[in-house]
Amino acid sequence: MLRLALSWLGLGLVGTPSWLLLFPLVAGSSWLLARLVSWTYASYVNRCRLRCFPQPPPRNWLLGHLGMVQNNEEGLRKVEELGRTFHEVHLFWIGPFYPIVRLLHPKFIAPVLQAPAAVMPKEMTFLGFLKPWLGDGLFLSAGAKWSHHRRLLTPAFHFDILKPYVKTFNKTADIMHAKWQRLASGGSARLDMFEHISLMTLDSLQKCIFGFDSNCQEHPSKYIATILELSSLIIKRFYQLFLYLDFIYYLTPDGRRFREACKVAHDFTDAVIQERRRALAGQDLDEFLKAKAKSKTLDFIDVLLLAKDENGKELSDEDIRSEAATFMFGGHDTTASGLSWVLYNLARHPEHQERCREEVRELLRGRDTEEIEWDDLPQLRFLTMCIKESLRLHPPVTDIIRYCTQDVTLPDGRVIPKGNVCGVSIFGVHHNPSVWPDPEVYDPYRFDPENPEKRSPLAFIPFSAGPRNCIGQTFAMSEMKVALALTLLRFRVLPDRAEPRRQPELILRAEGGLRLRVEPLGAPAR
16 A cells, blocks of 8 residues: 555555655654754753743743734834833744744844845845745845845935936925815825825836836825735735745636736846846946936936946846836835825824924925925925924834844843844834823924933834945935925815724835825814
8 A cells, every 4th residue: 555655655665665665754753853852952941041032921822822913003112111121122923832022122223234245144034935025136136145235226326316306206295286286176085195195106116116107196006006916915824824935826816917917027126237238238237327417317227237346346127127116116115104194194193294384385485386395305394303203103114033153142131042033123112101201292393403311222213223224215305305295285184084003014004095185175073
C-alpha cells in the first residue's frame, strides 16, 4: 500500500524494499521532532529573557492579546488605555508564541528608530504581501540595496525638484473643488473625504511621477483602479490568517486577481520607462535637461532614469519600476488620510478653521489668481500647526514594526533580545499622557514655534524618524498645505451628524468612510 501511494505521488519507488521506504519517513520525523524540541527550547529561553517587560492582563491561550486590541475604534481606545497604564514599554502577544515589545515613549523608541537600518530592518511577515507589487523598492528593501537606493533617490526630493510640483497640487485640487461645487449646487454636499481626496492624491502622483494626465478624478482610469484594487486585496488578505502562505493564496480567486492586477500595474510602468528611455536615447542628455529646466518640470521617472552612483552605475528597469510603484503606494493613501483627518478636526473646531481661512486670504490678498506658490508654504504658519496637530491626533500610519538582528539595550538597562520583534506605536507615543498633556484634545498651539515647552523630536513621528524615515515627507506636507489652503479658501467644512469610527488598516481610515459636509463659501452657515 505504501509503495502504491509513493508510485501514485510520482516518486518512482515501486520495487524498493518496504523497510527502505520507511527510512526517509522515520528520518524526517526525527528531524521534525529535533526541530520542534530546538524551537520549543529557544522559545522558552526567549520568554524568560522577556519577563522583565510588563504585559497587559492575562492573554488568551490561543490568540494572545489579539482579542484585546482589534483594528477598530475600540481597539484604538484600548491602545490609549495601555498608554495610560504603561507609559514606556510593554509586551504584546500575537498568538501563543509571537511576542512584540511595544514602545510608547520617545526615550525608548530612540534606540530602535535611530539604530542603523541593518540592525533594525523592517519585519516582513505582513509587509511581504506587498513584495509582488512593489518589488525591492525603498519601502521593502534592506541592507546594501536599501542604502544604495536611498543615496540615489535622495536628490529626487530636493527642493529644486519639488518646487514645480506645487503647480500640479494646485491643478489637482482645482479639479476636486470643481467637482465639489457641482455636488454642492443645492447649498451643501455630504462627501466621503477619503474617496475624493484619494483620487486627488493619485491624480497628483501620476502627474508628478510619470508626467501622465489620466483625468482619474473625472473619468475611470484602469491604472488607478488597479492601484486601489491592489491595496484592497492586501488589506483583505491581512485579516485571513490561512491565506498568509503564498502557495495557498495564489490558488484563490483573490490571489489570481492580485497576480493579474500586479501585471497591469507593472505593464503600465514598464511602458512609461521604455518610452522615456527611447526619448533619452534619441537626444543629447544636456539638451534633454535644458528642455526640462525650461519647462521647470522633471518627473520622478526622469530622475530615476538619470540617477547614477559614484561608479556610474544606473538603476535597472526593474529597480525603477519598484521605486515608482513604491512612491505611488506610499504617497497617495497616507497623504489622503492626513488631509481627510485634518478637515475632520477643523470641521469640529470652526474657530481654528476660520483662523486658517483668514491666514490664506491674507496671503493671497491682491493677487489675480487663487494659486499657492512654493514660497507661500512657510507663510502658512497656523495652517501648518493645524496639520501637525491632526497628524499627532490621527497619524496615517499607527505602528512601525522592526526586527532585532542583535540585542538592543533600552535606556533603563533592559534588553530586547536578538531575534525578537519590537513595535514602535506611533499612535501610542502621540497619545501618551506623560508626553502630551490632555492628548485627546485637538490643540494646534502645541506646535507653535514660539511655544516654550520643549519636547523630544521623537515625541512627534508621523513620518517615522532615523535612517529609515519617510523620504517623501516634504512632498506630502507640501501637498497637504496646498490642498488644505485652497479647500478652506473655497469651502466651509462642517461635521457630519454621525461621529466617525476610526479604523487602522495600512493607514488610519474611518469605518464606512469619513463623511463631512462642505458648503461653498457664500452659503449661510448652518
